[in-house]
Amino acid sequence: MAKLRVAGIIPESVVDGPGFRYTAFTQGCRHNCKGCHNPQTHDFSGGYDVDTDDLLAEMLEDPLIRGMTFSGGDPFEQPAPLADLARKAHEAGKDVMVYTGYTYEQLLARAQEDPATDALLRQTDILIDGPFILERRNVELRFRGSDNQRVIDVPQSLSRGEVVTFEFE
Ligand code: SF4
Numbered sequence: 001m002a003k004l005r006v007a008g009i010i011p012e013s014v015v016d017g018p019g020f021r022y023t024a025f026t027q028g029c030r031h032n033c034k035g036c037h038n039p040q041t042h043d044f045s046g047g048y049d050v051d052t053d054d055l056l057a058e059m060l061e062d063p064l065i066r067g068m069t070f071s072g073g074d075p076f077e078q079p080a081p082l083a084d085l086a087r088k089a090h091e092a093g094k095d096v097m098v099y100t101g102y103t104y105e106q107l108l109a110r111a112q113e114d115p116a117t118d119a120l121l122r123q124t125d126i127l128i129d130g131p132f133i134l135e136r137r138n139v140e141l142r143f144r145g146s147d148n149q150r151v152i153d154v155p156q157s158l159s160r161g162e163v164v165t166f167e168f169e
Helices: 052-060 079-091 104-113 115-122 154-160
Strands: 003-013 020-026 048-051 065-071 095-099 126-129 150-153
Touching: 003 052, 003 079, 020 052, 048 052, 052 065, 052 079, 065 079, 079 095, 079 115, 104 115, 104 126, 115 154, 150 154
Parallel strands: 020 065, 065 095, 095 126
Antiparallel strands: 003 020, 003 048, 126 150
């Protein structure tokens, strides 16, 4: 059990990654991207607390759910409870997709100093990285807002030591 600050939960989403997904919108973001669609998630004192085990239990009640998505806000502002939740989701056979305003390289650097960041990265299957850049907005892109953002296969990237990206079909 771990406490997580969220802006909201969508128990069955089809717009936050492949398949049906249980999506947690975390509360708190420092990036202030121009044109952000979720400005109510920025304030670290906003939102409400949940118990990550309750989220897991709710997700597991729905057999259609393929995986969990952490969106925001920026999930990497709360890496410890999310790493624990992602590990349990994996143990239950679900995949984990994470959105962040940080770049993969910034997270790798932070992971050297911060075990929780390292743990969440290692529990992430798909990372959508980087800030939303309004001038690079592209509505054709699946599951991301601007073309600077990458769809990263994190396990492959960590094992090869280079960024491995792919496109959703
Ligand atoms: S990282 Fe996401 S939530 Fe944060 S300001 Fe940028 S678009 Fe908004």
